[in-house]
Amino acid sequence: MNPWPVVTADLRALRWVAWLAPLLIALAVAVGIAISAQEAALRQSTARAADDFDLLxxxxxxxxxxxxxxxxxxxxxxxxxxxxxxxxxxxxxxxxxxxxxxxxxxxxxxxxxxxxxxxxxxxxxxxxxxxxxxxxxxxxxxxxxxxxxxxxxxxxxxxxxxxxxxxxxxxxxxxxxxxxxxxxxxxxxxxxxxxxxxxxxxxxxxxxxxxxxxxxxxxxxxxxxxxxxxxxxxxxxxxxxxxxxxxxxxxxxxxxxxxxxxxxxFPAEVLVDLYRTLGDVRDVLVVATILNDVLVFAATAMLLLALAGLRRRRYALLRALGASPAYILLSVWLGAALVLVAGCLLGLAFGGIAAWLAGRLVEQKTGLVLAAGVGWTEVFGVLGLIAVGSLVALLPAVASFRQPVDPSLR
Amino acid sequence: MPASAAPDLAASRAPSLAVADLVVQRREGPGPARLILDHVSLAVAPGTVVGIAGPSGAGKTTLLHVIAGLLRPDGGSVHWDGGELGALSEAARDRWRRDNVGLVFQDFQLLPELSVIENILLPIRFDHWGTPRAKRDGAALLAARVGLDQRTARAGSLSRGEQQRLAIARALMRRPRLILADEPTASLDAENGARIGDLLIECARENEASLLLVSHDEALLARAAQRYRLADGKLLGERTR
Known part of the structure; x- marks a missing residue:
């Protein structure tokens, strides 16, 4: 089976929402990525700067x-x-x-x-x-x-x-x-x-x-x-x-x-205190970001769920033409997952860019060069979000594939 | 395309359709169930064009949906080529419908965001990842056959007449042996309605398919070999040409 024509049609039907929804997800994800990348870079950079200052x-x-x-x-x-x-x-x-x-x-x-x-x-x-x-x-x-x-x-x-x-x-x-x-x-x-x-x-x-x-x-x-x-x-x-x-x-x-x-x-004593504070701030920000991500994911899932409801006639038509429930499930899931995954990947890119820009700003203000970039921590974080997004995308898919055909077609 | 009576293709190898004693009830609210189909029986010989008239709400669409396996009846049976549809699992019914039935809807039910060719090829996608060259050529031929030259145009940009022709091309893509057409000319003017009627009957004849037409269009119904009237859920008065 090939669900792409239906996925394409569904995404085209979304029009500007097909761009806006991933963009909103991307912004939410990017905030978390930027905070994580920036904090890691700040630790490395401040530690490196203190390398030659063993004891003050x-x-x-x-x-x-x-x-x-x-x-x-x-x-x-x-x-x-x-x-x-x-x-x-x-x-x-x-x-x-x-x-x-x-x-x-x-x-x-x-x-x-x-x-x-x-x-x-x-x-x-x-x-x-x-x-x-x-x-x-x-x-x-x-x-x-x-x-x-x-x-x-x-x-x-x-x-x-x-x-x-x-x-x-x-x-x-x-x-x-x-x-x-x-x-x-x-x-x-x-x-x-x-x-x-x-x-x-x-x-x-x-x-x-x-x-x-x-x-x-x-x-x-x-x-x-x-x-x-x-x-x-x-x-x-x-x-x-x-x-x-x-x-x-x-x-x-x-x-x-x-x-x-x-x-x-030892300067490291002060830095450890600083990192502890930074870590605490980061933890608070990360929790806030995760809550933010959850809200955006939930809002997007609700939007996709509502759209799947509005499209029940379309999915009923596919069933009437001979499509199996699995075909409907796959089509709706792929469409929703694409929106969520595109948002996550875009968020990874945006987060990397934001971390780099913030690093430049810190460098201008302090002279500290922050090699802020997306590392494996951020990549694994986004992969986790993609996994969650793929599960969330099942919501509209499950809601669609079991719709009764006859009443939906009327 | 000349308007002509459809010949009976009973001698073909196509399977026959037999509807026996169909009962469909609909429960709306706390009151008693409403009888939508009241012991409807119908026998369609292979390659026959059957016309069914009747007022709105008489159960015509319900009858088509039961025959297509989209709705399980409360009583009675639908036999296709000797086998009973009701005995099939949902997955088997999906496959049977995919392999044997071409549905034409009153309101076309196209995917407006897809091109003409993609709409025609849609039923092929249900069980093929790629599109075999022969299928793509077949879709192009069908588009030409129904007079649609703008193969890459989005379905949503077509006129109503063109959309109905596209819906017919899609229904014919898998060379169905049973075509179920629900008010195929209802939203068209007389001239376009006649053209669509010609097209449906001609295509059914070429595919040796049985054609069930549900319509208010007397001119279209006049071209059916068997004609019925559905009123209050009862199928009345066969008139065979």
Whole structure:
């Protein structure tokens, strides 16, 4: 048997409803797909961004704020910790490497981050894609997304909010708060990390201290960049990134620097809390989306059921012409299932597009690259919906194939 | 197409139809059941054209539906080629109807969203996935035979006369041995009605099929070999030409 002519006729008879019904289902399904894909991408992306920040040491305060400011470069005025800790950590046998991270200045909307050459290269993991790393004061290396050329000279501005996604030109605010007389020459560009650091301008910590009239942290003006910082008074820093030698060392350092006027924690601790919250929000949204899907499926099923009722004369005619009840069942089921399945597949595509668009938006706002896409979780979710849709499609089919022929034909 | 009396094809190999003592009651509401067919008996020799007249509500359509196996009677029997329809299962009755009966409805009952050819081929789809070339050619021939040249046109776009011709072509697609036509000219003007009548009778003759015409159209009924009148559920006065 070939039910397609009847299915075609039924779908043609639906006219615009044949397009609108799958579209409504698609929108309902897409919301769930987008939420699921976005949340997964956000987890992966935030975790990846924190990869090189094993242990953070900062002044007592909000751990989340320290993470947001240090790893995701969401600027905020953080209290400083004593710069002497830099030397203490650098000489600690449990520490493989330690680097200060200081911020507060910007150039054309890009944040200026003071650190060491070693951390700019992410402890040797990165090599510049263009040029070289800074090796003297007044030099800068830029992230992959910074639209400044190598060799260009720039002047930082103080205390002006950075503009993720809209950087590239100097604002009036920046013009008013320039550190006159301070210049950085761009000597290199880092490869893309997919993190907010792609939009950062990395400079020696010494230059940041000097820019703010704090000296350069060294006893001599011509000392090499980086630790040890042997000045009688080492300037303070908002955060120190520590790379411990071993897991046990990490926990020991964390315990030690939780006392004495500092906080120490693994960024993963904050992220786990964040993921838990994200997960809770996602769970609520997913439940709401499922309810939404159920409502749309139910409404569509009712519509198809009503249409099957209106078409009982047509199905009676097919019986009169010799079609078996199975033929009617298959025709009506296929027609209804096509509408529901088309909606689900369209929803998968729409959801993927929505997740991608939302990822672009997040990237513009935060610099975090979200590789949001449709994964197996979403595909299996939609396959589940298709299975449900196929069962729902049986409703109008079962309602149609047992209709008595004689009264329906009159 | 000239209007001519239909010849009796009793000598053909086509099977015969015998309706015996049919009773159909309809219960509407709490009152007693209404008698729709009251002990109707009818014998149709193979290849015969039978005309049945009668007022609206007399039970003409019910009689056709019982003969087609679409409605189980409350009493009596329908025999086709010696076998009783009532003894068949629903599935067997579907197959019997598919293989033997061509139905023409007063209001055409086409699928307006399908093309002329797709409507004609519809009964073939019930038991074939693909369409054999011979069937497709046969459908094209039938369309031409009933004067429908716009084979790809949607049925819904055709005139009423064209739609009725299309309905006849569909009924003939499986070369039925019994054609049941319910008021086939009721919605047509006299000229178109005559053409449809010619077509039905001619096609039935070509297929050696028995033709049962239920109609108010005296001109059409006048061309039947056997004529009856159904009134108050009773089949009256056979008039054989």
């Amino acid at each position: 040491v900062g002044a007592p305060g909000s751990h989340s704020q320290l993470v947001l400011t240090t790893i995701y470069l969401q600027p905020d005025a953080l209290p400083l910790i004593d710069g002497v800790l830099l030397n203490a950590l650098a000489s600690d046998p449990r520490v493989r490497a330690a680097a200060p991270v200081a911020y507060g200045d910007s150039v054309r909307g890009y944040p200026v981050v003071g650190t060491t050459e070693a951390f700019a290269a992410r402890w040797g993991r990165l090599a510049p894609s263009e040029g070289r790393l800074f090796n003297s004061e007044g030099e800068a290396v830029v992230g992959a997304d910074v639209r400044l050329s190598l060799g260009e000279e720039i002047t930082p501005s103080h205390g002006v909010p950075v503009r993720h996604g809209q950087a590239g030109s100097e604002s009036a605010d920046e013009a008013q708060h320039r550190h006159e007389g301070v210049r950085y020459r761009i000597v290199g560009r880092l490869p893309r990390l997919g993190t907010p650091w792609d939009s950062a301008i990395l400079v020696p910590i010494e230059t940041v201290w000097e820019t703010h009239g704090l000296g350069n942290g060294h006893a001599r003006d011509d000392a090499a960049l980086g630790p040890p910082f042997d000045a009688p008074k080492v300037p303070g820093v908002p955060a120190i990134v520590v790379k411990p030698r071993a897991v046990a060392d990490a926990y020991a350092l964390r315990a030690q620097y939780r006392q004495g006027g500092t906080v120490a924690f």
